[in-house]
Structures are given as C-alpha cells and as structure tokens.
Amino acid sequence: MTKAPILSVDGLRVTFRARGRTVTALRDVGFSLQAGKTLALVGESGSGKSVTSLALLGLLPPNGAVAGGNAFYRSRNGETVDLAGLSARAFRKIRGREIAMIFQEPMSSLNPLFSIGEQIGEMLDLHEDLDAATRRRRIVEMLELVEIPAAASRLSSYPHELSGGMRQRVMIALALVCAPQLLIADEPTTALDVTVQAQILELMRRLQREMGMSILFITHDMGVVAEMADDVAVMYAGAVVEEAGVGELFAAPAHPYTRGLLASIPRPDRPEGERLKAIPGAVPPLFALPRGCAFAPRCSFALPACQRRVLLMEVAARHRAACIRAQEVLADA
Amino acid sequence: MLSSVADPAPAMLKYVLNRLVGMVVVLFLVLTITFVIVRVAPGDPAALMLGPDATPQDAAQLRAELGLDQPILVQFGKFLLSAVQGDLGQSLFFRRPVLSVLAERAEPTTFLALFSLIFSIAIAVPIGIFVAYRRGGLADQGAVSTAMLAASVPSFWTGLVLQRWLATGLGWFPASGYGGPSSTFLDRMGYLILPSIVLGIVNSALILRFTRASMLDVLGEDYIRTARSKGMSEARVVLKHALKNAAIPIVTVVGLTFALLVSGAVVTERVFNIPGMGSLVVGAVLRRDYPIIQGTLIVVAALYILINLLVDLLYLLIDKRVRY
Numbered sequence: 001m002t003k004a005p006i007l008s009v010d011g012l013r014v015t016f017r018a019r020g021r022t023v024t025a026l027r028d029v030g031f032s033l034q035a036g037k038t039l040a041l042v043g044e045s046g047s048g049k050s051v052t053s054l055a056l057l058g059l060l061p062p063n064g065a066v067a068g069g070n071a072f073y074r075s076r077n078g079e080t081v082d083l084a085g086l087s088a089r090a091f092r093k094i095r096g097r098e099i100a101m102i103f104q105e106p107m108s109s110l111n112p113l114f115s116i117g118e119q120i121g122e123m124l125d126l127h128e129d130l131d132a133a134t135r136r137r138r139i140v141e142m143l144e145l146v147e148i149p150a151a152a153s154r155l156s157s158y159p160h161e162l163s164g165g166m167r168q169r170v171m172i173a174l175a176l177v178c179a180p181q182l183l184i185a186d187e188p189t190t191a192l193d194v195t196v197q198a199q200i201l202e203l204m205r206r207l208q209r210e211m212g213m214s215i216l217f218i219t220h221d222m223g224v225v226a227e228m229a230d231d232v233a234v235m236y237a238g239a240v241v242e243e244a245g246v247g248e249l250f251a252a253p254a255h256p257y258t259r260g261l262l263a264s265i266p267r268p269d270r271p272e273g274e275r276l277k278a279i280p281g282a283v284p285p286l287f288a289l290p291r292g293c294a295f296a297p298r299c300s301f302a303l304p305a306c307q308r309r310v311l312l313m314e315v316a317a318r319h320r321a322a323c324i325r326a327q328e329v330l331a332d333a
Numbered sequence: 334m335l336s337s338v339a340d341p342a343p344a345m346l347k348y349v350l351n352r353l354v355g356m357v358v359v360l361f362l363v364l365t366i367t368f369v370i371v372r373v374a375p376g377d378p379a380a381l382m383l384g385p386d387a388t389p390q391d392a393a394q395l396r397a398e399l400g401l402d403q404p405i406l407v408q409f410g411k412f413l414l415s416a417v418q419g420d421l422g423q424s425l426f427f428r429r430p431v432l433s434v435l436a437e438r439a440e441p442t443t444f445l446a447l448f449s450l451i452f453s454i455a456i457a458v459p460i461g462i463f464v465a466y467r468r469g470g471l472a473d474q475g476a477v478s479t480a481m482l483a484a485s486v487p488s489f490w491t492g493l494v495l496q497r498w499l500a501t502g503l504g505w506f507p508a509s510g511y512g513g514p515s516s517t518f519l520d521r522m523g524y525l526i527l528p529s530i531v532l533g534i535v536n537s538a539l540i541l542r543f544t545r546a547s548m549l550d551v552l553g554e555d556y557i558r559t560a561r562s563k564g565m566s567e568a569r570v571v572l573k574h575a576l577k578n579a580a581i582p583i584v585t586v587v588g589l590t591f592a593l594l595v596s597g598a599v600v601t602e603r604v605f606n607i608p609g610m611g612s613l614v615v616g617a618v619l620r621r622d623y624p625i626i627q628g629t630l631i632v633v634a635a636l637y638i639l640i641n642l643l644v645d646l647l648y649l650l651i652d653k654r655v656r657y
C-alpha cells in the first residue's frame with residue numbers, strides 16, 4: 001500500500017423507493033482498489049454487488065439514489081473526484097473514458113439494431129476525435145485484441161450473429177477501446193458456459209497485463225476470485241464485511257460469513273466424501289435486517305453484543321473485518 | 334445502411350415480388366367480396382335510379398342496359414375483366430366512369446389523410462417519447478389521461494366543437510367547404526387544416542399510447558444502460574439507442590391508423606362539408622350507387638395493402654434481424 005488507491009469507497013449508502021417504501025440496498029460499503037490491481041467484490045446474489053457498481057457510475061435506476069458515503073476516484077490527470085456526489089454532466093466525462101463497465105448479460109447488453117463496428121465506433125466518437133481511417137483501425141485492433149476471429153469482417157455484424165462468448169468479447173472491446181483506467185466487470189462470465197468462462201477470464205488477465213488498467217471484478221464465485229483477484233471485498237446484505245488480500249483471505253478468513261463461503265466451495269484437495277458445509281438459514285430481506293450485524297442470526301460465533309453496530313476494523317496487516325470476534329475467528333482457522 | 338449487409342438487394346427484390354403476388358390475390362378477394370356484398374344488398378338500383386314514377390317496363394329496360402338481368406356469374410366475369418383493365422364501371426348516379434368520379438374526389442381526401450397523419454405523428458411521437466422518459470410524472474399522467482379522453486370522444490363531436498370555436502367563433506379557419514371553382518390549390522389546402530386536426534386527434538391518442546408503451550419497454554433494456562455507460566448525453570441515449578428499438582411498434586400503429594383514417598374521413602368530410610371520397614361514398618350508399626361503393630372499397634383496399642407493404646419494408650430498414 002505504497003501508492004494511493006485509484007478508487008476508495010467508504011460508507012457508501014444506496015436507497016431505493018419501491019411502492020411508497022424506502023429500502024436501503026447498500027448500508028455500508030467500503031473498499032479500496034489499488035492502481036493496476038484487481039479487487040474482487042464477492043457475495044451472494046442480492047447482497048448489493050450490482051447496485052454498488054451502478055452507483056459508482058451514476059447508473060442507478062430512477063428509483064434509486066446514493067444516500068451517503070464517498071467513492072473517491074483518482075482520475076487520469078491526478079484529480080480526485082467523489083463519484084458518490086457527481087452531477088450527470090460530470091459523470092459523462094468519467095464514463096467510458098475513465099471508467100468503463102461490462103455487464104453480466106452479454107445477450108442483452110449490446111444494442112440489437114446497431115452493428116458491432118457502429119457500437120464500438122460510437123465509444124470512440126464520444127471521447128476522441130479521429131479521422132475515419134484511424135477510427136476504423138482502432139476498432140479492428142481492439143477486436144483483434146479481444147481475439148475475435150476475422151475482426152475486420154466483423155465490423156458489420158450484428159449482435160444476434162454472434163455467440164454469447166463472442167458478444168462478451170465485443171463488450172470488453174467496447175469497454176476498453178478508449179483505454180479506461182478502471183474497468184468494472186459485473187459478473188462478466190456468469191452467463192457463459194465453463195470453457196468460454198475460462199477463456200474470457202484469461203483474456204481479461206492478459207488485457208490487464210498489456211493495458212495496465214485496474215479492475216473491479218464482481219462475482220459470486222469464490223473459484224473465480226481465487227483466479228482473478230489481488231484483493232477481495234466480501235459483501236453481505238448491503239455491507240462489506242471483510243476486505244483483504246486474496247492470499248490472506250483464503251488462508252485465514254476473519255469474518256464467520258467469509259469462512260462459511262469458503263467452506264461451501266467444492267475443492268479437489270478435500271478428502272473424498274467430506275460434505276460441503278452450507279451456511280444455515282437464508283439472507284434476510286433488506287426491509288427486515290436485524291439490528292447490528294446482519295449475519296448474526298446465522299452465525300455460530302454470535303453474541304448478544306453483535307446487536308450493536310459493527311464497523312469494518314483492521315484485524316491484521318492489509319486485512320479488515322466487521323466482526324467483534326474476528327481475532328477468535330482468525331485464530332480458529 | 335443496407336450496404337453493411339452482405340448483399341441484400343436480390344433478397345429484398347424477391348421479397349417485394351412475393352408480396353406483390355400476394356397483393357394480387359388479396360385484391361381478387363376484395364373484388365369478389367365487394368361484388369357479392371353489393372349484389373346481395375337490398376333494393377333494385379334501376380328502380381331507384383328512375384324514381385317512384387317509373388313503370389316496370391322502364392325499369393326492366395334499364396336493367397338490361399346495365400347488364401343487371403344477366404346470370405350472376407356472367408356479371409361477375411365481366412366485372413373482373415373490366416376491373417383488371419382499370420374500368421370499375423359507370424356510376425349509376427353520375428352516369429360517368431367510376432374511376433373519373435373517384436379521381437375528382439381524391440384530392441381533398443388524400444391531403445386530408447396526409448395532413449392528419451403528419452399532424453398526429455408530429456404531436457404524438459415526441460410527446461410519447463418525452464412522457465415515457467419522465468414516466469409517472471405530472472406530464473405523463475396528464476398525457477395519458479388526455480389521450481384516453483381524446484380516443485373516446487367521437488370525432489364528429491370534436492369536429493363540431495372545434496368548428497364552432499376556432500372557425501365560426503375566432504375565425505382562424507374557414508368553417509366548411511373546399512373553396513369555389515376558382516380557388517387556388519393553397520386556398521383549398523387552407524380548408525383542410527381544421528378537418529385534418531380533428532381527424533388527427535383520435536390517431537394521435539393511439540400513436541401516443543403506443544409510442545409511450547414501446548419506449549417504456551425499451552428504456553428498461555440492458556443495452557440502454559450500456560449506452561449510458563459509454564458517456565453519451567441522455568438525448569442521444571433516448572433518441573438514438575431507445576427510439577430506433579421502439580420504432581417498429583410505432584411504425585406498425587401508424588400503419589394501422591390508416592384504417593381509422595378511412596372511417597374518420599367519412600365523418601370529417603360530412604362535418605366540414607368537404608367534397609371528398611368520404612362524402613362521395615355516403616351519398617352513394619344513400620343512392621345505392623353500387624359501382625361507386627364498389628370502386629371506393631377497391632381503391633381503399635388497394636391503398637391499405639400498399640401501406641402494409643410499406644410498413645413491412647420499413648421494418649426491414651430498421652431491423653436487420655427481420656427475415657425477408
């Protein structure tokens with residue numbers, strides 16, 4: 001942690017208005033992403049990963065709003081901007097050029113009525129001023145970079161003519177064509193089958209080595225985390241409950257929830273026949289969260305004191321957890 | 334835009350030819366149906382033409398002259414044969430070829446339909462887009478309820494009210510008619526402004542509701558979020574990425590409103606006393622002028638088929654996934 005992080009989120013809160021009620025989807029999200037590194041944001045479905053990513057780019061649906069916290073982003077020219085309170089106009093300068101995003105659904109994330117070339121070209125048109133030949137060359141180069149075969153002949157293809165894996169490659173090409181500093185990838189391989197998933201992950205690692213961008217990688221898959229991430233932030237019910245380097249987290253989780261997550265992934269090195277341990281109970285709905293630690297009702301370490309607010313605290317070097325018994329959990333590993 | 338597809342021209346041509354063959358079949362059916370409807374309708378046209386004082390002999394002679402005494406299949410064969418030669422028969426009332434009578438009345442109706450279509454698209458599409466973007470807002474609620482009201486008020490009533498208020502009252506428009514024999518083209522078009530608005534109101538309501546619903550659907554799509562994530566203006570998100578996707582249902586409903594225009598023109602021409610095809614056909618029905626009724630139906634059907642073809646061709650231009 002010598003350099004300042006490129007993205008530093010603290011206490012981020014997001015609320016939604018739904019049927020006259022206000023629900024808090026993000027209660028307390030905090031993490032920091034080092035320049036050139038990959039931070040995995042991991043958590044069960046519904047824990048608020050997508051909402052976090054959308055909030056960072058100002059893309060929340062109309063009924064959602066950032067209700068507190070900061071997200072300091074260090075832009076290319078060295079300025080620090082708070083993404084948590086940015087105007088629509090200021091976001092337009094950030095999106096695509098500084099921070100780009102790829103989404104979970106490669107099937108529906110590309111506009112069906114515009115060709116691949118038009119959609120990637122539009123990104124260039126928005127942020128750079130290129131002559132026609134350079135523009136075309138940049139699009140073809142980018143498609144080659146994401147390993148689309150016969151790239152030049154693909155410019156006039158439409159999304160429906162491509163497979164899911166190819167579409168996700170196009171999405172990546174689109175996101176990276178203006179060489180953003182930060183790529184937010186929201187479950188980019190969840191909708192793809194396993195072999196394609198491995199190819200896309202490999203591609204993203206290679207592109208990161210070559211282009212040097214930072215990646216906020218969102219996933220619910222601990223296996224993918226192990227493969228992709230330098231650091232990990234674990235989310236539970238709208239809050240980050242643990243943040244650590246990937247090695248530290250896998251070796252010694254400090255939050256009982258993380259521990260449960262890790263125990264529930266199948267691993268070939270486990271003795272044959274050892275049962276996977278599922279976490280008992282279910283994620284509580286957002287409108288019925290318990291006081292204090294939201295995980296306490298499912299937690300074997302829970303104490304009465306867990307009903308008080310628990311903050312993310314340093315438990316070891318480069319390792320933070322939101323659990324009052326973190327030291328015991330660590331020692332128990 | 335078409336040049337980006339491999340080579341769509343032959344496929345497109347084949348498609349259009351196929352459609353034209355289909356159109357011929359449909360036209361034949363239309364001819365058959367109009368023929369049958371007109372023959373089974375009650376009342377003897379010869380007697381009607383001659384009036385109450387005519388003798389049965391006079392009537393029989395006229396029937397022979399008109400060919401109405403021949404076997405029905407012979408009548409049908411002759412009818413088809415002349416129809417393909419562009420001869421839709423003689424008007425019983427005007428005693429002139431049907432097509433020339435129709436041609437005389439075509440100008441006001443054509444421009445009435447055209448202006449009202451332009452008016453309704455110009456009003457409804459932008460408002461539909463805007464209120465979909467601001468869904469649930471005051472403008473949205475206002476537009477939706479106004480559209481519902483407009484669609485449920487009969488156009489003769491709207492016509493009479495606007496005629497009273499804007500023409501007779503404020504004098505902004507001529508109240509009725511289509512100018513004298515010496516009036517210029519522009520003068521005549523001036524007579525059509527208010528009727529076009531009246532006729533356009535009902536269609537506006539329909540187009541507005543479709544535009545809004547279609548835009549609402551599209552604005553919730555993932556690719557709209559992708560478009561926003563690229564850093565473009567909201568106007569560009571809505572008018573480029575969303576509108577193109579919403580266009581197919583909008584084009585469809587605009588095509589469908591043509592059917593409403595036909596019935597609307599009949600009413601509107603009556604209210605504003607415009608000598609168009611609408612008032613022609615009303616008169617023809619009252620006088621049992623079968624050839625005119627028949628001719629009008631055929632022309633309208635042919636136009637309808639043509640508009641459907643245009644709509645389908647527009648689909649192909651908008652969406653490359655549509656198969657020929």
Ligand SMILES: Nc1ncnc2c1ncn2[C@@H]1O[C@H](COP(=O)(O)OP(=O)(O)O)[C@@H](O)[C@H]1O
Binds near residue numbers: 018
């Ligand atoms: N448009 C919305 N309106 C209301 N609530 C929402 C909306 N979008 C998300 N939420 C709430 O936020 C929670 C987190 O969603 P999300 O971030 O999509 O989870 P995930 O971690 O699976 O990506 C959801 O469980 C839902 O209750």
Ligand SMILES: [Mg+2]
Binds near residue numbers: 051187
């Ligand atoms: Mg998600």
